[in-house]
Amino acid sequence: MIGYGEYLLLSEAPMFKRRYAVDGDVVLGCTIGCQFCYYRMIDSTAPYIGTGRLRRLATPEEFAESVAGSKLVSERSLVIMGARGDASMYPSEIPKVLDAAEKLGVKAKFLALRRAAYDKTVREHLASYTQLYYGTTITPKAAETGTPVQEELQLRGLRHAADFSDRVSVEVGPITPNNIAAVRDVLTTLKDMGWESAIYRGVSVGSWGIDRRTVVEKLLKMGFLTPEQAKEALSSPEYFYGVKNNLDAALERAVLNMFEEVGLKAYRHTGQFYAENWGVPIALTRRNKVRRDVLDFAKKAQYPGKDLRRQLEHLGYEDAEIEWSHELGVKTAYVRTKTPITEDVAMYLGEVTGVAVIASNYLPSPDGEALKHYLKHDFFGMPERTKRSIMERLK
Numbered sequence: 001m002i003g004y005g006e007y008l009l010l011s012e013a014p015m016f017k018r019r020y021a022v023d024g025d026v027v028l029g030c031t032i033g034c035q036f037c038y039y040r041m042i043d044s045t046a047p048y049i050g051t052g053r054l055r056r057l058a059t060p061e062e063f064a065e066s067v068a069g070s071k072l073v074s075e076r077s078l079v080i081m082g083a084r085g086d087a088s089m090y091p092s093e094i095p096k097v098l099d100a101a102e103k104l105g106v107k108a109k110f111l112a113l114r115r116a117a118y119d120k121t122v123r124e125h126l127a128s129y130t131q132l133y134y135g136t137t138i139t140p141k142a143a144e145t146g147t148p149v150q151e152e153l154q155l156r157g158l159r160h161a162a163d164f165s166d167r168v169s170v171e172v173g174p175i176t177p178n179n180i181a182a183v184r185d186v187l188t189t190l191k192d193m194g195w196e197s198a199i200y201r202g203v204s205v206g207s208w209g210i211d212r213r214t215v216v217e218k219l220l221k222m223g224f225l226t227p228e229q230a231k232e233a234l235s236s237p238e239y240f241y242g243v244k245n246n247l248d249a250a251l252e253r254a255v256l257n258m259f260e261e262v263g264l265k266a267y268r269h270t271g272q273f274y275a276e277n278w279g280v281p282i283a284l285t286r287r288n289k290v291r292r293d294v295l296d297f298a299k300k301a302q303y304p305g306k307d308l309r310r311q312l313e314h315l316g317y318e319d320a321e322i323e324w325s326h327e328l329g330v331k332t333a334y335v336r337t338k339t340p341i342t343e344d345v346a347m348y349l350g351e352v353t354g355v356a357v358i359a360s361n362y363l364p365s366p367d368g369e370a371l372k373h374y375l376k377h378d379f380f381g382m383p384e385r386t387k388r389s390i391m392e393r394l395k
């Protein structure tokens with residue numbers, strides 16, 4: 001089943017997915033417990049969201065070793081801590097990950113995602129580690145939208161990181177018809193504090209192993225989803241996400257007007273922000289198509305320019321046939337392989353080669369067979385016990 005491989009990684013491995021950044025966690029789960037948290041909608045992560053329970057996936061040293069051993073992490077990658085949880089669950093372990101990674105010669109950048117208000121610890125981390133970035137999400141009308149983390153506290157907390165604003169990303173969202181009126185105040189405060197840009201986000205809803213109708217009905221009742229979004233989420237054939245970062249056109253226009261009036265630069269997607277501000281060389285494709293909306297941003301990052309064929313061989317695709325062309329003015333490689341090229345692989349190849357990779361045998365997310373290829377070639381490094389456990393479930 002498509003997605004089953006990703007589901008097993010998501011349930012057990014320190015790093016489980018890569019898009020423009022690599023998603024990872026030292027600890028799975030989050031005690032904050034936002035009602036709209038996507039990880040409430042996956043059966044293997046739901047028990048760890050808002051219940052007080054947390055699950056260790058790796059020690060800080062093991063996490064660093066996983067990054068060092070992962071073939072889908074390059075010297076230019078951005079590795080997230082707090083993808084299925086919040087980095088505030090283990091603040092004292094973040095320096096330990098960075099110290100261990102440095103000893104192992106890891107050159108990748110790390111991004112700690114933390115919704116909990118920033119404090120002196122965050123400031124100390126940013127001051128001590130130049131390879132560390134932080135990201136936070138501020139939800140306007142937090143309580144009414146479904147999170148206990150008040151936006152006023154988050155905005156006040158950001159003052160701790162103001163000197164390091166070039167290494168802090170701020171996302172504003174999820175934006176819904178019920179909280180859009182409060183977006184302007186958040187943006188104005190950010191501007192007054194010296195921030196120059198922010199990323200705005202729509203809503204995400206999905207499921208795996210949990211009845212999607214139950215999830216969607218709950219969020220619809222909360223006013224988190226519009227009836228149109230609910231309908232789309234229910235009818236979508238997509239694995240994991242029914243709607244992702246979804247914002248209706250009229251709301252988006254209103255949000256963009258607010259950014260303009262306040263004088264902040266708006267980013268629709270994190271990939272655009274990472275490329276333009278942090279020099280992360282993002283892939284020029286998404287979902288096996290050249291992605292028009294990242295092209296201008298991608299130009300700002302220098303690609304390592306590695307050889308595509310060598311990289312394919314490095315990842316175990318020795319039989320790859322490549323045809324070269326151009327799409328939307330971008331150097332494009334049409335790649336034919338027996339083993340599928342997944343979105344994770346396409347994102348890595350795009351990052352290190354700078355060419356748009358379009359695969360004839362493409363999967364949006366790994367199935368069980370593709371995951372065996374991942375494990376054989378160490379796509380996502382992981383402790384031996386995790387590898388054994390995943391292999392056992394694949395039998």
Ligand code: SF4
Nearest residue numbers: 030033034037085115
């Ligand atoms: S802070 Fe993030 S990980 Fe934690 S419950 Fe809220 S959305 Fe989920």
